[in-house]
Amino acid sequence: MKIDGTVVRGDHFSGNIAEIRKFAVMSLSWLTVIFVAVWGVCWALGIFIPMCLANSSFDFAAILSEVCKALTPIAAVLVFIPINAMFMVLMERRALALFTRRNGPNRVGPDGALQTAADAVKLLLKEDITPTGADALMFTLAPIIFFAPSIFGALPLLAAVTNNHKLFQIVDLPTGIFYVLAASSVPVVGIVMGGWASNNKYSLMGGLRSAAQAISYEIPLVLSLVTICLLAGTLDVVSIAYQQSGGLLNWNILGGGALIGLNKAIAALVSSSGAPFAEVMNAYYPYGWLSFVGAAVLCMCTVILFGVYLIGACAEINRIPFDLPEAESELVSGYNTEYSGIKFAIFFLAEFTNLFIVSTIAVVMFLGSGDCPLPTWLNPLSYPAVYEPLAKALSPVLSVLINDLHLINPPTFWAALWVIFKTYSLIFFAILVRGTLPRFRIDQLMDFGWKRLIPITLVIFVLVAFARGVINFHV
Amino acid sequence: MTIQTKLPEFKTDEMVINLGPQHPATHGVLRLILTLDGEVVKHTEPVLGHLHRAQEWQGQNRTWFQYQALIDRVDYLSGMFTSWALSRAAEVIDGTEVPRRAEFLRVLCAELNRISSHLLWLGTYLIDLGALYGFPFYPFIEREKILTFFEEISGQRMMYNYIRIGGVQRDPKAEWFKKVEEFTKDFPKRVDEWEAIVTENPIFLNRTKGIGVLTKEVAQAYGVTGPTLRASGIDFDLRRFKPYSVYPELKFDVPVYNKDGDTWDRYMARIQEMRQSIEIIKQVLDMIPEGEIMSKKQNAGLRIKAGEGFAAVESPRGILGCYITSNGSDKPYRFRWRNPSFSNLSVLPPLLEERPISDIMAIFGSLDIILPDVDR
Amino acid sequence: MFNLIGSAINGVKHALGGLYQVKRGLETVAMHTWREPTTEAYPDKAPELPPHFRGRLALTVNPETGENLCISCRQCERVCPDKCIEITANKSTETNKLELIDFKIDHGLCMFCGLCTEVCPTYCIINTNDFEMADYTRSSLIYDLKKLTLTQEESAYYFAAKEMPLPKPKPAKPAAPAAGAAAAKPAAEAKPTATVSPKPAPESAKAPETTADKPAKEVEKKESPSTDTPSVN
Amino acid sequence: MSEENKPADKPEEKPVPAAKPVAPAAPAPEPAPPPSLGTYGKMLKEKxxxxxxxxxxxxxxxxxxxPAQLPAALKFLRESPQxxxxxxxxxxGVDSPDTIDSVYHLWSYTKTDELVIKVRVPKANIPADKLPEVPSIASYWQTADWHERETYDLVGIRYIGHRYLRxxxxxxxxxxxxxxxxxxxLVDALNDKNPESFR
Structure with missing residues (x-):
């Protein structure tokens, strides 16, 4: 918009490259910090100390190294969560600023990168107020109950997202996803407790809403994941993650393995070695067109399931458009109206951690965990002709890092990178949703959950159970 | 053995809750004493006056010239209209002829102000509905431009004191008109964008369709005016019905919604009004004549002839009237505001009955109340 | 049965339509990323204010001679709705003219309506573009003559920006005696007998008392403003 | 603009109550012709x-x-088809020099006609420490509910029959x-703001 040669600010699509670049730089540097910090702690605790102890003649050396190893996943989580929450809050604020044509926080640190760190310090130093008439014990317990279960429930995911690195297998859980879901349904108790203990009517309503909401959205959420488990034939997150390796077509979001045959057949076609195309197709899709229909149905079903999962997850963690428990314009701030200082910080931390965890579950269960989206036959790195010279060139450095210091574990490294990329993409989407949609009403929310999502997931469950029969998953 | 077919009677206690005066969604300091059964509102008792600044008393104790500067505070989102109502009432009593250019400038500023007021409403309404972080900023970006226009001609962004008894305060420069023209070209595109985000959004439809239905009869009985009334299907726009100023010469539609009178209709009525206002502004920019802008000397001794009169303008919220009794001195004898928000708010209790608590915000927001206008 | 299928199809249509609308909304919001921010970097970059912006009040001086333009006519003091202006002036015995001794504005009370600038016959009191007046005490918001008076350059700038006619050169001559008198006799100021209103008020005008309980005085005051005050358009 | 009728009618006289000594010299107006009944006045008279x-x-x-006939009149004006x-x-509410008026501005949703109805209670008739009394119309005309409450609050007219006159x-x-x-x-608002101010 030009007026007499002067450009009126903010009215043309000249692009906003500077701000976007700032956002990208901020995100990448924060991610690097997170990545380095977490891996550094884990490496020191789980590899370096045991490595040093292995040569020592210290009496309890063996025991100590075992203890260190056992503590590694917990250390990883404990280091990761606060840093990650700080980054997510900052990312949310910066991203929303981008969507709304603002600059976002840009005062503390370079381009505002340390804003949330400052906020965290402020929150921790604030006076911790317990309102008169509140049940002090419950009031204090509530944030802890809200926070703790989801984190430790998410521990099994660690192994999945690090490509089954042995450091992070705290215990080999064959019922991993079940454990995750069980743990993730506990936090609502914390919300209800907080709402009730605050001695505030708004808080009470927020807490009760949260209970109702969690109960109704737990079901479609679980059903969608159960359907994936049905397709995968296992409850073990690590196995589910492994099953999806091999590119986009193998992922659960696209048929939950129904396209593995297609993937392999194309790979055979491209490499022109091994079994011919038709043979592979026949092995995987034994019933001809019926199998193809089955595969198509499965693809459709899993895509819908992914949508249902996202909606259910959003509701489960009280994100907009399902943020009824803390609906600002109705209930002031819902269950955490009365919280301040460190307790509020814990609630806040837990909310963002939960967002991260549900995104990670989505990545592990639907989006192929740490798998590169390119199918193997398209991925240049999978061809020895490309890969081997590269490896040879880098080997002097890498061999020290990999074999002597165990500082890098290539499969874990790549898997972790992909998981981070996918997870934060989902989080970015959640932020976009937050920037767009208004809030549901409580009864509409219930309607939507019970009358739409649950029937849909049930129908899909049945469809999947049938369609699964006409495809050969494991050859 | 008998099977119990009837559930035992389940009795719940009612809860009394104070919504406001400090609450994020009461648009200021309205206090609603709600009696709730669960989340369902059984009874509403609005408590007003937290923002009472005795505007009428001040009117009687200040000279005309001084009071003109104060009245933008009555409805701070549409200060042009409060000034206009006062000026019209005084002119009617005084028999002042307003220059044509001043009338066009008044219409121009008033329509810009109407847009800015509706824009603020749009943003805050979406906040009321829970879209807290993204959308509400967009209307504010446009509103900011309008406020800049006003700042240029009047010196301030909200307390304009621009429309004076007998004319307007200052003649804008030619560049100003050009800027406004650019704005009118750009603005409809922005409205399209917002409509793409909001109007057909399923959640928004769920929250607004069929909610807070205000029937014609109720609206009339409570003296509801403005877009709120027109959304209930009554074609009652002062600009059309009792034309004042130069409105008879301008072509524009008055959006009337005939179906339900629910919150969605009220939303649409305002959106369409903004589009119509843009049309009016375009015409005014074409038609505005050269000439004087003030017919009455503005000074400390400004006096109005003795007499009494009532004059009203169609403000963004409805009929903003001004009933003045003058005794010929430099102070009004009795000053009475007829504020649209006051009457529009009085319809809230019947609308809220038997609605869940989430609907309070959807309904209350859709009435477009502004508390200083209620409390004065 | 057909009903059921029909409603199912309707439901699917409804759902797809809803999804499409949500997609449209998300798209529109996401596309805003590419637009330039509209926020202003305020403390770093001062906003561009229009010349008629109603900011802090100040007194101009004659841009050429640097002499104060106030003629102590007290119109601003009278017109102020908040009563936040206080003028102390003295009638000089030699020239029989009013001399400005002090000019106080309580910016803590001022509502920046700009009425005082409109009635000022000499364009002395103006609204500047300055709006940063935050301070720690209320008393520090009371600006006196020294704090209010602008420099010559500033006055020149505002006279040009606001398109006000420059003061006539005539009053430049008595400048020196006036200044001298004001400086010379602070003692005499103890009895500032001459309140400046054309009609001398009966009692000493320390500060304008509340007008509410002094109707007589009020009426006198009200009648005093002559009708020839300039209108500012 | 019928301006010449400042006259015989009180409200237009002068504001200053007896307590205030100075009377702004209102020029003696030439007597205006006595007003005659308009359309609605005639209508009411027929009724x-x-x-x-x-x-x-x-x-x-x-x-x-x-006052006694106000509800009937308003009911008639609202409901009758003509x-x-x-x-x-x-x-x-207006506190005129001699009377206390309750003023009703009536418009129509369908016609551009207007009517102003005044109910005037002479101050002489009001006993000391009592409020002037006017019948309420709030029970069947909801607009009046809050307006009457406001008038009661600010001007002090007691509307008889109002359900909740607070x-x-x-x-x-x-x-x-x-x-x-x-x-x-009780407190002068203008002088009770800033203790440090010179006012």
Whole structure:
């Protein structure tokens, strides 16, 4: 918009490259910090100390190294969560600023990168107020109950997202996803407790809403994941993650393995070695067109399931458009109206951690965990002709890092990178949703959950159970 | 053995809750004493006056010239209209002829102000509905431009004191008109964008369709005016019905919604009004004549002839009237505001009955109340 | 049965339509990323204010001679709705003219309506573009003559920006005696007998008392403003 | 603009109550012709409702009605098909020099006609420490509900029959009715702001 040669600010699509670049730089540097910090702690605790102890003649050396190893996943989580929450809050604020044509926080640190760190310090130093008439014990317990279960429930995911690195297998859980879901349904108790203990009517309503909401959205959420488990034939997150390796077509979001045959057949076609195309197709899709229909149905079903999962997850963690428990314009701030200082910080931390965890579950269960989206036959790195010279060139450095210091574990490294990329993409989407949609009403929310999502997931469950029969998953 | 077919009677206690005066969604300091059964509102008792600044008393104790500067505070989102109502009432009593250019400038500023007021409403309404972080900023970006226009001609962004008894305060420069023209070209595109985000959004439809239905009869009985009334299907726009100023010469539609009178209709009525206002502004920019802008000397001794009169303008919220009794001195004898928000708010209790608590915000927001206008 | 299928199809249509609308909304919001921010970097970059912006009040001086333009006519003091202006002036015995001794504005009370600038016959009191007046005490918001008076350059700038006619050169001559008198006799100021209103008020005008309980005085005051005050358009 | 009728009617006289010594010299107006009944006045008269025409309020028909007949008159004007004055714009109270008026501005949703109805209670008739009494119309015309409450609050007119005649803008324990001309403000608002100010 030009007026007499002067450009009126903010009215043309000249692009906003500077701000976007700032956002990208901020995100990448924060991610690097997170990545380095977490891996550094884990490496020191789980590899370096045991490595040093292995040569020592210290009496309890063996025991100590075992203890260190056992503590590694917990250390990883404990280091990761606060840093990650700080980054997510900052990312949310910066991203929303981008969507709304603002600059976002840009005062503390370079381009505002340390804003949330400052906020965290402020929150921790604030006076911790317990309102008169509140049940002090419950009031204090509530944030802890809200926070703790989801984190430790998410521990099994660690192994999945690090490509089954042995450091992070705290215990080999064959019922991993079940454990995750069980743990993730506990936090609502914390919300209800907080709402009730605050001695505030708004808080009470927020807490009760949260209970109702969690109960109704737990079901479609679980059903969608159960359907994936049905397709995968296992409850073990690590196995589910492994099953999806091999590119986009193998992922659960696209048929939950129904396209593995297609993937392999194309790979055979491209490499022109091994079994011919038709043979592979026949092995995987034994019933001809019926199998193809089955595969198509499965693809459709899993895509819908992914949508249902996202909606259910959003509701489960009280994100907009399902943020009824803390609906600002109705209930002031819902269950955490009365919280301040460190307790509020814990609630806040837990909310963002939960967002991260549900995104990670989505990545592990639907989006192929740490798998590169390119199918193997398209991925240049999978061809020895490309890969081997590269490896040879880098080997002097890498061999020290990999074999002597165990500082890098290539499969874990790549898997972790992909998981981070996918997870934060989902989080970015959640932020976009937050920037767009208004809030549901409580009864509409219930309607939507019970009358739409649950029937849909049930129908899909049945469809999947049938369609699964006409495809050969494991050859 | 008998099977119990009837559930035992389940009795719940009612809860009394104070919504406001400090609450994020009461648009200021309205206090609603709600009696709730669960989340369902059984009874509403609005408590007003937290923002009472005795505007009428001040009117009687200040000279005309001084009071003109104060009245933008009555409805701070549409200060042009409060000034206009006062000026019209005084002119009617005084028999002042307003220059044509001043009338066009008044219409121009008033329509810009109407847009800015509706824009603020749009943003805050979406906040009321829970879209807290993204959308509400967009209307504010446009509103900011309008406020800049006003700042240029009047010196301030909200307390304009621009429309004076007998004319307007200052003649804008030619560049100003050009800027406004650019704005009118750009603005409809922005409205399209917002409509793409909001109007057909399923959640928004769920929250607004069929909610807070205000029937014609109720609206009339409570003296509801403005877009709120027109959304209930009554074609009652002062600009059309009792034309004042130069409105008879301008072509524009008055959006009337005939179906339900629910919150969605009220939303649409305002959106369409903004589009119509843009049309009016375009015409005014074409038609505005050269000439004087003030017919009455503005000074400390400004006096109005003795007499009494009532004059009203169609403000963004409805009929903003001004009933003045003058005794010929430099102070009004009795000053009475007829504020649209006051009457529009009085319809809230019947609308809220038997609605869940989430609907309070959807309904209350859709009435477009502004508390200083209620409390004065 | 057909009903059921029909409603199912309707439901699917409804759902797809809803999804499409949500997609449209998300798209529109996401596309805003590419637009330039509209926020202003305020403390770093001062906003561009229009010349008629109603900011802090100040007194101009004659841009050429640097002499104060106030003629102590007290119109601003009278017109102020908040009563936040206080003028102390003295009638000089030699020239029989009013001399400005002090000019106080309580910016803590001022509502920046700009009425005082409109009635000022000499364009002395103006609204500047300055709006940063935050301070720690209320008393520090009371600006006196020294704090209010602008420099010559500033006055020149505002006279040009606001398109006000420059003061006539005539009053430049008595400048020196006036200044001298004001400086010379602070003692005499103890009895500032001459309140400046054309009609001398009966009692000493320390500060304008509340007008509410002094109707007589009020009426006198009200009648005093002559009708020839300039209108500012 | 019928301006010449400043006259015989009180409200247009002068504001200063007796307490104030100085009277602004209102030029003695030439006597205006006595106002005659307009359309609606005649209509009411046919209905048997006594009404007195008053000086027009800027071209709008203005009538005075006795308090007792007000509900009937308003009911008739609202419901009768020929009157159709179904929009009660505002109910205002005016503390005129000799009377206390309750003023009703009636509009119509379908016609552009207007009517101003005044109910005037002479101050002489009001016993000391009693409020003037006017029948309430809030029970069947909901607009009047809050408007009457406001008028009660600020001007001090007691609307008989109002279901909930409480203060609406002032706090419930406020004393006096601020828009009365004889209202004494306990604290001078203009001088009670900044202790450090020179005022």
């Amino acid at each position: 048997g409702i006594e009404c007195t025409p008053m000086a027009l309020s800027t071209g709008v028909e203005t009538i005075e009605i006795a 009157a159709q004055l179904d929009f009660l714009v505002t109910v205002s 203060r609406i803008l002032n706090p419930w324990d406020w004393e006096g009715h601020p828009l009365r001309r004889d209202y004494k403000q």
